[in-house]
Amino acid sequence: MTSLIKTVCISVLCWIMSGPALAQINSDSLITIIEGLDSDAAKAAKFDSILAPLSETRIPGAEPLFQKNMELLRQLGDRQKEVKLAVSYSMYMIETFEPEKGKSIIEPYFEEVEEIDDLLLKGDVYYAYGHAFEDLRENTRAYDLIQKALDYYEMVGDSSKAHYADVANALGRIAFTIGKYPESSLALAKSKDIFIYNKDSAGVVGVFQDLTILFSQIGLYDEAEDYWNQREAYFTEPPSNENVAIGLINLGRNLILQEKWDQAQNNYHRALGLGPFEARFGFLNLYAYNGLIEALYFGDKGDSIPYYFNLLDQEFESVNRSVTYEFLFKQSRFLNNLISRNYVAAERDGLDLYKNALESSDGAEIMMHARFLSELYRRWGKSEKALEYENLFLIKKDSIQEVNKTNALLLYQTQYETQEKENEIFRLQKESELLNTKISRDRLFKALLGAGLILLLLGAMLIYSRIKQAELIKMQNLRTEISSDLHDEVGSLLSGINMQTQMIDVVPDNKRRDFLQDISQNTQRAVSTMRDLVWSIDSRRDRVEDLKDKIAETCHLLLEPAEFTFDINFSNPGGSTPLNPKLKKEIYLISKEAINNIVRHSKGDHVLIDLSMDSNRLKLLIRDNGHPAVNSVPSTGMGLENMQLRASQINGKLKTGMQEHGFTVELDCPIS
Numbered sequence: 001m002t003s004l005i006k007t008v009c010i011s012v013l014c015w016i017m018s019g020p021a022l023a024q025i026n027s028d029s030l031i032t033i034i035e036g037l038d039s040d041a042a043k044a045a046k047f048d049s050i051l052a053p054l055s056e057t058r059i060p061g062a063e064p065l066f067q068k069n070m071e072l073l074r075q076l077g078d079r080q081k082e083v084k085l086a087v088s089y090s091m092y093m094i095e096t097f098e099p100e101k102g103k104s105i106i107e108p109y110f111e112e113v114e115e116i117d118d119l120l121l122k123g124d125v126y127y128a129y130g131h132a133f134e135d136l137r138e139n140t141r142a143y144d145l146i147q148k149a150l151d152y153y154e155m156v157g158d159s160s161k162a163h164y165a166d167v168a169n170a171l172g173r174i175a176f177t178i179g180k181y182p183e184s185s186l187a188l189a190k191s192k193d194i195f196i197y198n199k200d201s202a203g204v205v206g207v208f209q210d211l212t213i214l215f216s217q218i219g220l221y222d223e224a225e226d227y228w229n230q231r232e233a234y235f236t237e238p239p240s241n242e243n244v245a246i247g248l249i250n251l252g253r254n255l256i257l258q259e260k261w262d263q264a265q266n267n268y269h270r271a272l273g274l275g276p277f278e279a280r281f282g283f284l285n286l287y288a289y290n291g292l293i294e295a296l297y298f299g300d301k302g303d304s305i306p307y308y309f310n311l312l313d314q315e316f317e318s319v320n321r322s323v324t325y326e327f328l329f330k331q332s333r334f335l336n337n338l339i340s341r342n343y344v345a346a347e348r349d350g351l352d353l354y355k356n357a358l359e360s361s362d363g364a365e366i367m368m369h370a371r372f373l374s375e376l377y378r379r380w381g382k383s384e385k386a387l388e389y390e391n392l393f394l395i396k397k398d399s400i401q402e403v404n405k406t407n408a409l410l411l412y413q414t415q416y417e418t419q420e421k422e423n424e425i426f427r428l429q430k431e432s433e434l435l436n437t438k439i440s441r442d443r444l445f446k447a448l449l450g451a452g453l454i455l456l457l458l459g460a461m462l463i464y465s466r467i468k469q470a471e472l473i474k475m476q477n478l479r480t481e482i483s484s485d486l487h488d489e490v491g492s493l494l495s496g497i498n499m500q501t502q503m504i505d506v507v508p509d510n511k512r513r514d515f516l517q518d519i520s521q522n523t524q525r526a527v528s529t530m531r532d533l534v535w536s537i538d539s540r541r542d543r544v545e546d547l548k549d550k551i552a553e554t555c556h557l558l559l560e561p562a563e564f565t566f567d568i569n570f571s572n573p574g575g576s577t578p579l580n581p582k583l584k585k586e587i588y589l590i591s592k593e594a595i596n597n598i599v600r601h602s603k604g605d606h607v608l609i610d611l612s613m614d615s616n617r618l619k620l621l622i623r624d625n626g627h628p629a630v631n632s633v634p635s636t637g638m639g640l641e642n643m644q645l646r647a648s649q650i651n652g653k654l655k656t657g658m659q660e661h662g663f664t665v666e667l668d669c670p671i672s
Helices: 002-017 027-035 040-054 063-076 079-095 099-111 119-135 139-156 164-177 181-197 201-217 221-234 241-257 261-273 283-298 302-318 323-339 343-360 363-380 383-446 451-506 509-536 544-558 581-601 638-649
Strands: 565-571 606-614 617-624 653-659 662-670
Touching: 027 040, 027 063, 040 063, 040 079, 063 079, 079 099, 079 119, 099 119, 099 323, 119 139, 119 164, 139 164, 164 181, 164 201, 181 201, 201 221, 201 241, 221 241, 241 261, 241 283, 261 283, 283 302, 283 323, 302 323, 323 343, 323 363, 343 363, 363 383, 509 581, 544 565, 544 581, 544 606, 581 606, 581 617, 581 638, 581 662, 638 653, 638 662
Parallel strands: 565 606
Antiparallel strands: 606 617, 617 662, 653 662
């Protein structure tokens, strides 16, 4: 009977904890009840059931529960559960405004992370450790750790796993903070795909919020506002006051970047009017007061700043003066001291903020705090220092704007490619839903037949289901391969472009034109590669005839500028014969590699391309008219190795070499 009473008490406490009004967990009561259970294993299981939903909340008071559970698991010797709990414990401390403590909890397990066999658990440890560095505003370190976490999740490749989308989202968020805008766009697009796949509307809402911030950072303000408006479609019920306030605060920052001070003030006042907020959203007041103080100062309404700074100081106390939000407090204190002519104190905060921005590689904050210091020294009468920081502000502003010209192109291209993938995923999901509906109807009909007929039909249906499943797996593998190609081939190009754009300020003027030309060429290569990959999975372009047209297009693009003439022959009927995406992709890339080799190495001036069908086989011949004595195509180059590898992947035979009429590439492969 006593055991039953304990179980009921625990259940009631857990139910109370799940309520929205909970402000503090009574750990002592829970520990007393759980300690009365019969075995350590039962105690650990009960702790787990209570702590599982708490790891990523801001409900205070649960730390003693985590500590007790850690002790129990160490006694039981269950290392894997101990590591999982350490991840949850660390995340809880980070979310309750103690990232330094969260870091210290997970650090010992991170030091031994290579000894963990479970890839997902490895990813979780990297994620928790990286999240701590993010909240401590050590963004470069956080970026490397979160990228490693995402690598482990992608090795597993299961979109249904917890934290997969969160890790991609965190990577995108940190990337735009340190100015890696294309990488941020790719990571946020991946996160959105996974959230949509898992039907996690709250996750999609969060991604749109981060996309809003990303596009504001690079000056695409209209697009940023459009992303914010798209969030509304994913709310399963009317948004809470907290969600509306988050929107007003983000759009307020958008308006500040455009120097629309009065409109920004209005947004922040409206956000504050939606309070009081739930305890876990207490940080919203900090962001609202901070933005309002900045808008008041630069909008020439500084007299109100001391009043609002006093309110912000009280809110900062309510989050334990967390290091995560200390920068907001210091920014506002800087402007309060500035308006009060306390220049020495303002200088101390201003230089500290500028130094931290440099250490965290946050381009937007470097620009903002350089402007703060320029404003300080102007009011203080120190004109030389004011001019120094004004120049730093303008240089950083010009640098960001210059980089953003390239980033805008890449982000728009990423949007296009992401939309193409979303459309393909949506189509496959619809096909799967229709297939499931059809199977359900068939089962209902077959249930009315005799027992013997039912067994026969069920057997046939099982075969049919496996065929369909194999087709879906085949398509999933193709999407995985395309994703890998995008990561390997395009990712390196984007990283190179990003590095080049960051270096543009140090390039001498006499070399800048060539440097920009190189960036342009790399951008064109990235766009061309993405278009080739999209074409390979386009179901509207799956015939042999379409392959011939694509090869012809490539000839026009590559051979004509190199002053080659060319003929393309299409022998035998069967142009409407469909090709599977893998076959189509590899044949096209073999032809493109061969044409590239001709442009680079051949001394001839004419190319013959023959595409023919014979029964169920497709044959491709590419030959130039270069003379053996001067033709410099190597017989063992990496290009030829790549072509041989692609041919083997489609069960084809590839022959290359110098013949009487020039260098020849011959491919023979089955169509089915």
